[in-house]
Amino acid sequence: MYDFLTGPMFYLAFCVFIIGLLVRIVLYIRGLDWKLDRVAYSAFPAAGFKGAFRSILYWVLPFGTRSWRTQPFMTVVFFVFHLGAVLVPLFLLAHNLILEEKLGVSWGVTLPQLLADVLSWGVIVTTLLLALRRVALPEVRILTTAYDYLILAVTAAPFITGLAARYAVTDYQLWATLHVLFGELLMILVPFTKLSHIVLFFMSRAQLGMDYGIKRGGMNPRSKGLAW
Amino acid sequence: MPEGTLCNKKPIKTEEDLRQLLADTGGKEYYKQMKVLEVDRKLLWDTIQKTCKSRIRTWLEICAHCGMCADSCFLYRINDCDPKQVPAYKIQSTLGEIVRRKGRVDNAFMHMAMETAWAKCTCCNRCGMYCPHGIDMGVMFGYLRGLLYAQGFVPWELKIGAGMHRVYRAQMDVTQEDWVETCEWMAEENEEDYVGLTIPFDKKDADIMYTVNAREVKHYPEDLAEAAILFHIAGENWTVPSEGWEQTSLSMFAGDWEACALQVKSVYDAMERLMPKRMVGTECGHAHRATVIEGPYWAGRKDGRPPVPCMHYVEWVAEALRTGKLKIDPKKRIKEPVTLQDSCNYIRNHGLREITREIMSYIVEPGYFIEMNPNGDHNYCCGGGGGFNGIGLFRPQRNKALITKRDQILSTGAKLVIAPCHNCWDAIRDLEEEYRVGIKWSFLKPLLIQMVEVPDHIQPKE
Numbered sequence: 001m002y003d004f005l006t007g008p009m010f011y012l013a014f015c016v017f018i019i020g021l022l023v024r025i026v027l028y029i030r031g032l033d034w035k036l037d038r039v040a041y042s043a044f045p046a047a048g049f050k051g052a053f054r055s056i057l058y059w060v061l062p063f064g065t066r067s068w069r070t071q072p073f074m075t076v077v078f079f080v081f082h083l084g085a086v087l088v089p090l091f092l093l094a095h096n097l098i099l100e101e102k103l104g105v106s107w108g109v110t111l112p113q114l115l116a117d118v119l120s121w122g123v124i125v126t127t128l129l130l131a132l133r134r135v136a137l138p139e140v141r142i143l144t145t146a147y148d149y150l151i152l153a154v155t156a157a158p159f160i161t162g163l164a165a166r167y168a169v170t171d172y173q174l175w176a177t178l179h180v181l182f183g184e185l186l187m188i189l190v191p192f193t194k195l196s197h198i199v200l201f202f203m204s205r206a207q208l209g210m211d212y213g214i215k216r217g218g219m220n221p222r223s224k225g226l227a228w
Numbered sequence: 229m230p231e232g233t234l235c236n237k238k239p240i241k242t243e244e245d246l247r248q249l250l251a252d253t254g255g256k257e258y259y260k261q262m263k264v265l266e267v268d269r270k271l272l273w274d275t276i277q278k279t280c281k282s283r284i285r286t287w288l289e290i291c292a293h294c295g296m297c298a299d300s301c302f303l304y305r306i307n308d309c310d311p312k313q314v315p316a317y318k319i320q321s322t323l324g325e326i327v328r329r330k331g332r333v334d335n336a337f338m339h340m341a342m343e344t345a346w347a348k349c350t351c352c353n354r355c356g357m358y359c360p361h362g363i364d365m366g367v368m369f370g371y372l373r374g375l376l377y378a379q380g381f382v383p384w385e386l387k388i389g390a391g392m393h394r395v396y397r398a399q400m401d402v403t404q405e406d407w408v409e410t411c412e413w414m415a416e417e418n419e420e421d422y423v424g425l426t427i428p429f430d431k432k433d434a435d436i437m438y439t440v441n442a443r444e445v446k447h448y449p450e451d452l453a454e455a456a457i458l459f460h461i462a463g464e465n466w467t468v469p470s471e472g473w474e475q476t477s478l479s480m481f482a483g484d485w486e487a488c489a490l491q492v493k494s495v496y497d498a499m500e501r502l503m504p505k506r507m508v509g510t511e512c513g514h515a516h517r518a519t520v521i522e523g524p525y526w527a528g529r530k531d532g533r534p535p536v537p538c539m540h541y542v543e544w545v546a547e548a549l550r551t552g553k554l555k556i557d558p559k560k561r562i563k564e565p566v567t568l569q570d571s572c573n574y575i576r577n578h579g580l581r582e583i584t585r586e587i588m589s590y591i592v593e594p595g596y597f598i599e600m601n602p603n604g605d606h607n608y609c610c611g612g613g614g615g616f617n618g619i620g621l622f623r624p625q626r627n628k629a630l631i632t633k634r635d636q637i638l639s640t641g642a643k644l645v646i647a648p649c650h651n652c653w654d655a656i657r658d659l660e661e662e663y664r665v666g667i668k669w670s671f672l673k674p675l676l677i678q679m680v681e682v683p684d685h686i687q688p689k690e
Binding site for chain 2: 141218
């Protein structure tokens with residue numbers, strides 16, 4: 001089982017993940033329409049790029065936007081969650097060893113164990129907080145569906161099983177197998193679910209940034225640019 | 229598919245149709261007919277397949293249901309944080325649901341969607357600034373309005389408004405003769421006080437072509453006179469077109485994209501006919517949005533720009549003050565606490581927040597200008613934007629919405645609100661009438677007229 005999961009299944013999941021996300025990017029860009037969207041995307045590439053860049057930059061900075069600043073609890077939860085969810089899969093030492101073995105590449109940089117532990121626990125704690133937030137706040141509850149909990153669950157599962165294996169709470173091999181299974185499940189689900197926001201976040205942010213950069217004031221020489 | 233005589237899927241195309249609809253006071257019969265109007269589900273789904281592309285589909289799909297947009301919406305806040313007023317909920321339960329059901333929705337659903345699209349969203353676009361994914365629900369509500377309009381589910385006044393643009397190329401029944409006569413009348417009224425004052429028609433290659441809001445022609449002709457006086461004092465080489473003078477677009481509020489194109493092309497035709505160096509539009513927010521920001525796309529202009537550079541009135545005023553074409557008598561500057569209403573349509577949506585502050589620095593005595601909170605790009609809608617002001621059916625909701633702006637103004641302590649936007653100006657007037665808080669409100673023009681220095685050669689000899 002473990003051999004299958006770390007062998008053919010790994011390659012399958014990896015390909016679905018990468019190709020799936022590439023397809024999402026291509027489909028997104030191909031589906032943009034200057035006339036329907038009412039944004040002259042290609043007429044002003046420099047202004048468009050600047051708008052897209054600003055739109056992404058301010059939002060990936062903690063407290064970089066007014067929205068982040070006015071909702072500090074969510075901001076902290078959001079960034080702790082995403083920091084762990086992005087850094088641990090990419091830079092965990094064990095993951096890099098696997099990458100090197102399977103694909104012959106590695107980043108050359110890996111997370112110290114303590115930091116990796118903290119980030120992983122961060123993901124688990126913030127997942128719980130995000131779930132609680134869905135129950136506690138009426139404005140979030142009304143939006144929440146079972147699908148949202150499923151997304152949280154499949155995202156947290158590799159972290160829970162990964163930490164269980166790390167501490168070898170019971171049977172290391174069992175948890176490691178489950179960890180790989182859930183990790184691969186996650187990779188396969190990403191392109192087909194809301195988790196596609198891994199790339200579509202950047203697409204969508206860039207689009208609105210171009211909208212503001214090209215059309216909604218970004219090209220006015222007296223404007224300092226939208227105050228995200 | 230049977231349709232009502234008044235409420236149907238056909239746009240208003242003739243004066244006769246308009247008169248018939250106008251005769252139905254308050255839209256009583258119109259809304260009665262709407263109760264049994266059938267949904268053309270095939271048309272609805274076909275339209276979505278053709279026009280709902282990756283931007284909106286992605287927005288609907290990746291919305292994380294995080295609710296961070298809730299507090300951004302003034303309608304959510306003023307309605308006691310009703311979860312049903314959360315922007316993401318409003319769009320997911322309407323447009324999102326139509327897409328998920330592939331257009332298979334019924335009459336009751338369309339009524340709900342109509343109320344949501346016109347009474348729970350003013351398309352101020354503020355929520356788009358608070359969503360981590362950059363999901364602009366105001367844009368989606370604009371799109372939804374188009375779908376609803378095509379199905380005949382549109383408030384009575386906006387069906388009429390869009391029809392006006394189709395029949396008169398103006399938001400009201402103002403004909404070309406009415407327009408020309410009103411301008412001539414205003415020039416005559418004021419030529420004794422301002423020597424050499426004229427309102428020049430159809431002058432080619434002028435520096436400025438001025439366009440207006442039909443309400444000024446019909447209800448506030450003094451606004452035209454004030455514009456003429458200020459251009460005259462500034463020594464501008466300006467003109468107005470006899471055709472293509474109307475800058476507004478109730479069709480934009482209605483979601484009648486065909487009428488939007490017809491209307492804006494009439495203005496662009498005037499630009500191409502007269503070839504002015506640039507166009508200046510009156511103190512109206514949605515008119516600027518329609519003619520300068522969205523219009524080029526309706527007219528199919530690939531660069532997204534009108535035929536000549538266009539300015540909002542505030543841009544012209546700031547420039548005239550900066551260059552000294554208009555000089556303010558320092559003794560006459562505003563010396564009372566004053567605040568400024570930021571119009572969503574050209575502040576958040578066209579980057580003019582610095583420009584309007586620059587004007588304040590010239591016309592308000594230092595220390596008397598007080599910002600609202602929040603302001604600039606993060607301002608709240610006046611409460612009447614996106615057509616909300618004009619819809620009788622949703623008047624109670626609109627009046628509630630005005631409370632946001634009322635309280636924002638009151639907490640500045642200012643008694644005077646400068647509102648360089650027709651919609652905002654109306655909303656502030658209505659909030660004063662509704663709640664009697666003792667404030668005054670004004671466009672820029674009348675304030676400028678009172679404080680600008682009139683050059684000797686323009687002053688009457690006596």
